[in-house]
Amino acid sequence: MREVKLLHLYSQTLDLYGDYSNLTAIRRRVEEMGYPCRVAYAELGDPIQPEGYDFIYMGHGKARNLAAVAEHFCSYGQALLDAVERGQLFLVTGNARLLWGKSFETYDGGQQKGIGLFDTTAVETNAVFVSDVVAHPAFDESLTSYGFVNRTSHIVGENPCPLFRVVKGCGDGTEASGAEGNLYHNLFATWQMGPLLARNPAILKELLHRMLGEDYRDFDTSLEEKALALTLKEFDL
Amino acid sequence: MRFAIAVLIGRVVRFAGRFLHRSTNLPGQVALKICPDLLGRLTFQGKVIAVTGSNGKTTTSNLIAHILRQNGYSVVNNTEGSNLTAGVATTLLCSCTLGGHVAADFVVLEVDERYSRLIFKEMKLDYFLINNLLRDQVVRNGNPDIVLDKIAQAIHPGVKLILNANDPISQTISPETPRAYFGMARTERSTDTCVNLTQDCKVCPYCFHTMQYEYFHYNHIGKFACSHCDYHMPQPDYLATDVNFETGDFCINGHPAKVTYTTVFHFMNTTAAVAVACEAGLKLEDVIAAAATFEVSRERYDEFDVGGRKAVLMLTKQNPVSLDQSISFVLTRPEEKTVVLFVNNVIYTENKDISWLYDVAFERLKGQADYIVCSGSRAYDIAVRLKLGGFEDSVLKVEDDLKKLRGVMESTTGTIYILAASAFGDEDGILDVLRPQK
Numbered sequence: 244m245r246e247v248k249l250l251h252l253y254s255q256t257l258d259l260y261g262d263y264s265n266l267t268a269i270r271r272r273v274e275e276m277g278y279p280c281r282v283a284y285a286e287l288g289d290p291i292q293p294e295g296y297d298f299i300y301m302g303h304g305k306a307r308n309l310a311a312v313a314e315h316f317c318s319y320g321q322a323l324l325d326a327v328e329r330g331q332l333f334l335v336t337g338n339a340r341l342l343w344g345k346s347f348e349t350y351d352g353g354q355q356k357g358i359g360l361f362d363t364t365a366v367e368t369n370a371v372f373v374s375d376v377v378a379h380p381a382f383d384e385s386l387t388s389y390g391f392v393n394r395t396s397h398i399v400g401e402n403p404c405p406l407f408r409v410v411k412g413c414g415d416g417t418e419a420s421g422a423e424g425n426l427y428h429n430l431f432a433t434w435q436m437g438p439l440l441a442r443n444p445a446i447l448k449e450l451l452h453r454m455l456g457e458d459y460r461d462f463d464t465s466l467e468e469k470a471l472a473l474t475l476k477e478f479d480l
Numbered sequence: 481m482r483f484a485i486a487v488l489i490g491r492v493v494r495f496a497g498r499f500l501h502r503s504t505n506l507p508g509q510v511a512l513k514i515c516p517d518l519l520g521r522l523t524f525q526g527k528v529i530a531v532t533g534s535n536g537k538t539t540t541s542n543l544i545a546h547i548l549r550q551n552g553y554s555v556v557n558n559t560e561g562s563n564l565t566a567g568v569a570t571t572l573l574c575s576c577t578l579g580g581h582v583a584a585d586f587v588v589l590e591v592d593e594r595y596s597r598l599i600f601k602e603m604k605l606d607y608f609l610i611n612n613l614l615r616d617q618v619v620r621n622g623n624p625d626i627v628l629d630k631i632a633q634a635i636h637p638g639v640k641l642i643l644n645a646n647d648p649i650s651q652t653i654s655p656e657t658p659r660a661y662f663g664m665a666r667t668e669r670s671t672d673t674c675v676n677l678t679q680d681c682k683v684c685p686y687c688f689h690t691m692q693y694e695y696f697h698y699n700h701i702g703k704f705a706c707s708h709c710d711y712h713m714p715q716p717d718y719l720a721t722d723v724n725f726e727t728g729d730f731c732i733n734g735h736p737a738k739v740t741y742t743t744v745f746h747f748m749n750t751t752a753a754v755a756v757a758c759e760a761g762l763k764l765e766d767v768i769a770a771a772a773t774f775e776v777s778r779e780r781y782d783e784f785d786v787g788g789r790k791a792v793l794m795l796t797k798q799n800p801v802s803l804d805q806s807i808s809f810v811l812t813r814p815e816e817k818t819v820v821l822f823v824n825n826v827i828y829t830e831n832k833d834i835s836w837l838y839d840v841a842f843e844r845l846k847g848q849a850d851y852i853v854c855s856g857s858r859a860y861d862i863a864v865r866l867k868l869g870g871f872e873d874s875v876l877k878v879e880d881d882l883k884k885l886r887g888v889m890e891s892t893t894g895t896i897y898i899l900a901a902s903a904f905g906d907e908d909g910i911l912d913v914l915r916p917q918k
Contacts, residue, residue, distance in 0.1 A: 437835025
């Protein structure tokens with residue numbers, strides 16, 4: 244029987260607002276399908292070797308912590324870019340996205356390089372910006388998702404491959420630009436923080452489909468769907 | 481002239497506001513409109529003490545005021561918890577002369593973390609207590625780093641800081657400013673590993689290597705040392721030891737002390753208040769004696785009867801640390817029990833975010849609560865959270881329609897613990913249904 248291997252990047256340093264639950268949601272469903280599941284962690288200072296992992300996750304962190312991991316992350320830039328081009332499955336939430344752009348402004352006004360998968364930069368405001376986000380995911384625009392952003396940075400630049408078409412709330416910047424996140428090969432990236440997969444069962448299923456292929460087994464998400472429907476009902480759509 | 485008019489009008493508004501039930505903020509708002517630098521123009525006969533932090537501000541500032549009054553000093557403080565700029569201005573306007581002089585021996589102010597920099601931009605501040613810093617309401621405050629940066633802007637030369645030796649985050653503030661530390665030694669409730677999901681200091685705030693803990697009091701508050709650099713818990717100047725959760729007895733620097741409310745938080749809050757009073761010049765023995773007579777306000781706690789069953793209401797803030805503490809309280813109760821979780825949309829903003837529920841260690845209730853009832857406008861989202869945590873369907877009951885809640889309660893057993901994470905007053909909806917008319 245196949246063993247599913249998950250990798251959590253910087254689980255100690257980039258750790259805010261229930262982000263861990265995205266990994267828990269994946270692990271729990273994989274185990275329910277009957278596959279053993281192992282979670283590995285690569286912290287600041289550990290080597291990052293993407294090969295062999297079925298799913299790689301990194302989440303939102305404090306601005307200082309993001310700056311602290313940036314050099315280390317960039318030193319494995321080529322391996323990470325190769326992994327994306329190979330079609331490995333990634334989920335990147337919150338400001339961890341900034342590490343995948345060309346560069347970003349740090350909390351103290353400095354400039355930090357990213358690994359350059361996306362042709363974007365980011366400005367730091369040091370002011371908290373929050374927004375509900377109601378959107379249609381690019382992989383199936385008939386679906387509607389809910390998410391929440393809390394951040395101090397905005398992404399600037401062209402986004403040729405958005406993950407979401409936003410109907411309510413902000414995009415990659417502060418405006419309702421209509422586009423949020425990235426979906427490039429199997430890399431899913433979004434500003435939406437916290438329990439993205441727990442609250443959006445369709446996104447969870449899409450990731451598991453891509454991860455497991457023929458080994459995927461469907462599961463009951465009626466509770467999650469009801470919770471999501473009740474949330475969406477509160478918006479004047 | 482503008483200042484004198486502002487003081488006068490503020491006091492008139494305060495008088496009128498009492499009849500309109502708008503007296504805690506409105507006078508300050510009006511006076512600040514007339515004279516924006518009002519706070520900086522006030523003069524003080526005595527010392528000004530401020531209390532901020534994520535949890536325990538109201539209790540600790542009221543306790544400090546109590547200690548000072550018991551020792552014969554006159555004190556002005558914002559007991560009503562109006563801790564933003566206008567609330568502080570209101571408190572001071574009501575206590576100053578028409579010339580703007582506050583004649584009390586001490587002013588003790590609870591101040592909001594984000595607003596402290598505005599309040600003390602020009603106003604005198606002598607002692608500044610920062611209780612703790614943990615991730616708070618996501619929508620309002622952002623993460624502890626952001627809050628810390630804002631508090632730092634309130635610190636000017638001449639201030640003495642009183643800081644939590646057990647908190648590796650808040651004590652990094654303004655390193656050049658003189659400081660005294662309070663702290664608590666290991667207790668019988670300390671744990672070797674963090675039992676909470678919210679742990680805001682897994683890595684060192686200086687070098688970002690793994691932070692190691694000898695024990696935890698709660699969340700990231702404990703005895704810490706960085707695995708890489710020299711950063712470690714400092715020696716507290718005021719150290720609580722020999723904590724007895726049964727009797728409330730403990731020691732501060734070896735002197736016997738007592739509290740009437742025996743939670744980890746309250747032992748620490750009391751030690752913090754004692755530290756502030758001693759730094760302000762009082763004798764330790766006198767301070768400890770006064771602290772022992774302080775009664776914690778129970779406005780966030782109530783007990784009543786629901787169909788012959790005991791029910792306990794605990795109001796919590798919409799942050800994981802606050803709800804975690806309520807769960808810790810429930811876990812100290814040995815009887816059969818049903819826990820009712822009541823969560824609405826985010827206070828004030830109505831955002832639908834419930835990410836903070838994923839930072840609450842509900843898992844500790846497994847096998848401890850016979851039933852968990854999910855209620856409020858986010859009832860189904862609570863259920864999704866609990867299912868992710870591995871709770872069985874047989875334990876969970878979900879009802880977002882408050883009118884039907886009483887019927888749901890009839891299918892549960894034991895003492896009812898209602899943990900209401902909502903705005904004050906919001907809980908009336910659930911109480912109207914569950915509590916018999918008084």
